[in-house]
Amino acid sequence: MQRSSRRKFLASLLGTLGAAAVGIATYPVFKYLAPSRSDERGGKVTIPRAQVGVGQARFFQFQGHPAVVLQRGPGVFAAFSAICTHLGCIVKWVPEKGEFLCPCHAGRFSSDGKVLGGPPPKPLPSIPVAISGENLLIG
Amino acid sequence: MTGTGEAQCTTWRCLPPIFFLVALIAWVSPAAAQTEETVCIQCHGSQPGQLGAPVREWRTSIHAANGISCHNCHGGDPTDVAMAMSPERGFLGVPDEKSIPGFCGRCHVGVKEDYLASAHGRALGKGGPQCVTCHGNHAVQKASPDLINPKDCSRCHDYGRAEEIKSAVLETDRRITELERQLLSLRHIGIATAEMDGELFALRNRFHRLFHSVDVEKVRSQTAGFQTELGKISGRIAEIESKLNRRKLWGGAMVALLVGCGILSLLIYRSYRKEI
Known part of the structure; x- marks a missing residue:
């Protein structure tokens, strides 16, 4: 009788510790699989159309990172990450040439984000732009 | 025959790891x-x-x-x-002396821009220094404030003003180097640091551009901005390190729990054995 209650006690203790171990092991898995709060670093960005002239670019922060929107032709807008895909410097817009230039190692990107020259391995990631009345809705 | 077969088999077994290593x-x-x-x-x-x-x-x-x-x-x-x-x-x-900034500046665009606008750049071709004067040519090393030193700067002018610039950039540069070291350590243990690496590289580049202006007031006035940005990166690194410490703590707790479970299982097992 005494042995049986001791065994029960040990078994319940083992169950408690086992449950705690399972909890600790599964929490990171749950946290990894749970959907992240996508808007935690900012959602869409609204910029007045008038602030981006034809052939001009405007830099802004998108989800915590530098981005750029430009009007490539009348009414044709495009937005990109402004981070050079080589080593992470911020590109600048050269309106005279109609292209982006990275001041760190002279990476060049076209107005549609493609690599024109220099060391960047990939194009500038593009960001969707929609025209909403007098505003540009980016993201 | 069998021996040959075994030898061949061993050779074939070795090949995939060798290919993997070469690749x-x-x-x-x-x-x-x-x-x-x-x-x-x-x-x-x-x-x-x-x-x-x-x-x-x-x-x-x-x-x-x-x-x-x-x-x-x-x-x-x-x-x-x-x-x-x-x-x-x-x-x-080989470029002539006046062409050297243009030569190096094909890649180092930003630095060239700041250098040409500086007192150094304006003296190009009139005894002023160009890229190679300070950085050397073929043996060029990663730039650091050590390039500003009495021996090199005194070749052309008094060290005083150069020393002022060096003292203005030293602390920020030391902090950048320290953050680079911290990011490298995190990368070595498998933490994805590419985004912060890029931000730090961009910041370092902008900061190094700044002292090519050889304008001590400009350096001083912009240093606070750089320090703020460095503080943000530093905060993110501290956050990661704190998370790693928490993981270590929970990992230790997990090990203790598993050991506890093992001991309890053993005691239960022994209680059954005693009955037999």
Whole structure:
């Protein structure tokens, strides 16, 4: 009788510790699989159309990172990450040439984000732009 | 016969790891492989004296470490011995002193811009320094404030003003170097740091551009902004480190729990054995 209650006690203790171990092991898995709060670093960005002239670019922060929107032709807008895909410097817009230039190692990107020259391995990631009345809705 | 079969089998077993190793080396060092193949290095690298010296110096440089080879600066065709130094293939040869900022500035665009606007740049061709004066040429190293020193600066002018600039940049540069070291440690344990690496590189580049202006007031006025940005990166690193410490704590708790479970299981098992 005494042995049986001791065994029960040990078994319940083992169950408690086992449950705690399972909890600790599964929490990171749950946290990894749970959907992240996508808007935690900012959602869409609204910029007045008038602030981006034809052939001009405007830099802004998108989800915590530098981005750029430009009007490539009348009414044709495009937005990109402004981070050079080589080593992470911020590109600048050269309106005279109609292209982006990275001041760190002279990476060049076209107005549609493609690599024109220099060391960047990939194009500038593009960001969707929609025209909403007098505003540009980016993201 | 069996012995041969076993030997063959062993050889075949060895092949996949060897292929894997070769592929891994090729993948890890694409820059080295790329630079070693050029005809410039093949030819000049084996020459003694002045003709071979640039290759020997270049091998110690940050350019070599990053896969920037002879033709990236001097032009020419690195795949054709006969045409390697032909102007038709874009060979530029050695630039004259006034052309050096333009030569280096084809890649280092931002630095060139700030240098040309500076007192150093305005004195180009009139005894003023150009890139090579401070950085050297083929043996160029990763830039640091150590380049500002009495021995080098005093070749042209008093060290006083240079010392002021050095003291203005030293703390920020030390902090950048420290953050680079912290990010490297995090990368070594498998933490994805690419985003922060990029931000820090961009910041370092902007900061190094700044002191090419050789304008101590400009450096001082902009340093606070750089320090703020560094503080943000530093905060993110501290957050990661704190998370790693929490993981270690929970990992330790998990081990203790598993040991506890093991002991309890053993005690239960023994209680059954005693009944038998």
